[in-house]
Amino acid sequence: MDDDAPPPAPQDRPAKGRFARDVIYAVGGGFALFAIAAYAFDAGWLRDRKAGEADGDDKVNAALFQPPPDSAIPDGPEGDAIRRGQAIFMNTSANASDFVGNNLSCSNCHLDGGRRPNSAPMWAAWTVYPKYRSKNKQINTMEDRVKGCFTYSMNAQHSPTGGPPPAGDDVYKDLQIYMHWLASGAPTGEDLEGAGYPELEKTAAGYDPARGRQVYAANCATCHGADGQGQYDLNGRPVFPALWGPRSYNWGAGMARVNTAAGFIKANMPLGQTDRLTDQQAWDVAAFINSQERPKDPRQTGTVQETAQKNHGGEETFYGRTYQGRLIGVGTPEPTSRARP
Numbered sequence: 001m002d003d004d005a006p007p008p009a010p011q012d013r014p015a016k017g018r019f020a021r022d023v024i025y026a027v028g029g030g031f032a033l034f035a036i037a038a039y040a041f042d043a044g045w046l047r048d049r050k051a052g053e054a055d056g057d058d059k060v061n062a063a064l065f066q067p068p069p070d071s072a073i074p075d076g077p078e079g080d081a082i083r084r085g086q087a088i089f090m091n092t093s094a095n096a097s098d099f100v101g102n103n104l105s106c107s108n109c110h111l112d113g114g115r116r117p118n119s120a121p122m123w124a125a126w127t128v129y130p131k132y133r134s135k136n137k138q139i140n141t142m143e144d145r146v147k148g149c150f151t152y153s154m155n156a157q158h159s160p161t162g163g164p165p166p167a168g169d170d171v172y173k174d175l176q177i178y179m180h181w182l183a184s185g186a187p188t189g190e191d192l193e194g195a196g197y198p199e200l201e202k203t204a205a206g207y208d209p210a211r212g213r214q215v216y217a218a219n220c221a222t223c224h225g226a227d228g229q230g231q232y233d234l235n236g237r238p239v240f241p242a243l244w245g246p247r248s249y250n251w252g253a254g255m256a257r258v259n260t261a262a263g264f265i266k267a268n269m270p271l272g273q274t275d276r277l278t279d280q281q282a283w284d285v286a287a288f289i290n291s292q293e294r295p296k297d298p299r300q301t302g303t304v305q306e307t308a309q310k311n312h313g314g315e316e317t318f319y320g321r322t323y324q325g326r327l328i329g330v331g332t333p334e335p336t337s338r339a340r341p
Contacts, residue, residue, distance in 0.1 A: 064194045067115050067123045067182040078177070085178025088171060089114060089122075092154060093238065099150050099165050101158030102295070102335070103230060103238040103247040106175075109153065109255060111268055114182055117194025118267040124195030126183040142179065143172045152253040157298045158246075158334045197263035203280050207258060209323075212288025215281045219270050228292060244292035246335040251297040251319050258316040261286035291318045296331025304329040 070086075073079045088095045090113060092105040107113055114122030129142040136148075150156045150164035157163065165171040186192065217226070223240040224230055230242040242248040254260050266282035268274060277285070297319070300307040304327060308320025319329040 064117050065123055065186050065192050067121075068184050072184075073181070081174050081177045082181045085174035085176070086113060088175055089178060096150075096165070096171050097159075098161050099154065099156050099159050099163070099171065101155035102242065102249070104154055104241050104249060105238075106149065108241045109264065111271075114179065116268070118196075118198055119264065120196050121182075121194060122179040123183040123186050124192040126179045127186050127188050127190060127192065128195075142176055143167070146172055146175055151298055153249045153255065155248075155250045155295045157250070158295065197260060198267050200259065200262050200266055200279050200282060202259075203283055205280060207262075207283040207287040209284070209288040209291040211280075212284035212286065215277070215285040216288050219277065219281075220285065223271065228289070243289050244294050246295060246332040248294050250295035251329050251331070252299055252311070256290055256294065256317060256319065258283070258286045258290050258318070261290055287318075291323055291328065293326075293328065293330070293332050295334075296329065300331075 073082050084095075089106040089110075091107075093100045093103050109120065110116070110122060111119040112121075117124075125145070126142065129145060130139050132138070133140045133145075136144075140148075147164045154164075216228075220243075224243050225240075227245075228243045229245055229247065230238055231240040233239050249255050255264065262279075262282045262285075265286055266275065266277060266279060270276060296304075297307055297311065299311050304320050308317075308329065312319050321328050
């Protein structure tokens with residue numbers, strides 16, 4: 001199938017941490033960005049704010065479930081495990097490096113350490129598992145769900161071990177106790193407000209990577225790089241994640257779907273500037289990002305077209321399409337290293 005025109009969407013939808021981010025935006029690039037980002041990384045400023053600290057969404061978020069602040073982490077072995085899980089969540093490519101094949105961390109897609117509403121917060125996810133998932137057509141435990149994140153979002157196929165953590169690994173245990181702690185007091189089995197990512201209505205104009213390229217240049221490139229490969233501190237550690245290419249999520253990740261990325265972007269990007277983009281801009285920039293090549297879908301055993309039919313049918317995705325003369329979904333070469341100088 002050759003559709004050089006972009007595929008149309010069906011017609012239907014801590015205070016100091018924030019200060020550090022604002023400074024980085026103001027600098028806009030160059031050596032100063034890396035120097036400030038490196039200092040903020042080491043100082044912990046690029047961590048997400050604690051529950052209850054002020055930001056522009058306080059009036060909206062006040063009515064939503066509030067996870068406990070870090071100061072409530074208990075002492076003793078349980079608290080130690082919660083802190084280990086938090087460290088893995090915040091910097092997965094460093095603290096679970098044996099199972100990560102790119103430069104991403106859980107906190108890149110689940111902001112504020114898994115606290116932020118409308119960013120798939122962990123307090124909302126914890127309360128609804130185990131549950132049936134159509135992606136693998138079976139009941140999934142939370143460990144199963146996290147294994148999927150390593151497989152697709154963390155691109156575990158290119159990790160040092162060649163796959164996600166084995167069943168029962170301490171990485172799962174520590175991540176789960178951190179999620180369980182974030183959900184302290186949340187009602188079990190209920191779909192909580194602020195869960196997941198918002199679902200955007202599709203626009204009359206559809207979505208267009210060409211328009212999205214302009215949105216990206218104006219709103220995203222300062223942090224994620226003009227080439228989409230992220231920004232790194234002076235020690236080669238990721239500060240802002242890669243959005244495509246070998247160090248980003250692979251074609252099996254949920255974020256590779258245009259609608260999922262559009263909902264996340266609309267609610268959360270640019271970082272610290274919630275809801276700044278219009279719905280149309282969110283759809284278009286999501287289409288631009290997800291029309292770029294990335295690691296192949298680890299479920300692929302035959303051709304891209306066969307995998308598209310089997311695993312991506314009905315999705316808002318560029319996977320398996322021919323766009324601008326290239327078949328999308330063939331995958332990128334395995335990176336020689338996860339860090340970028």
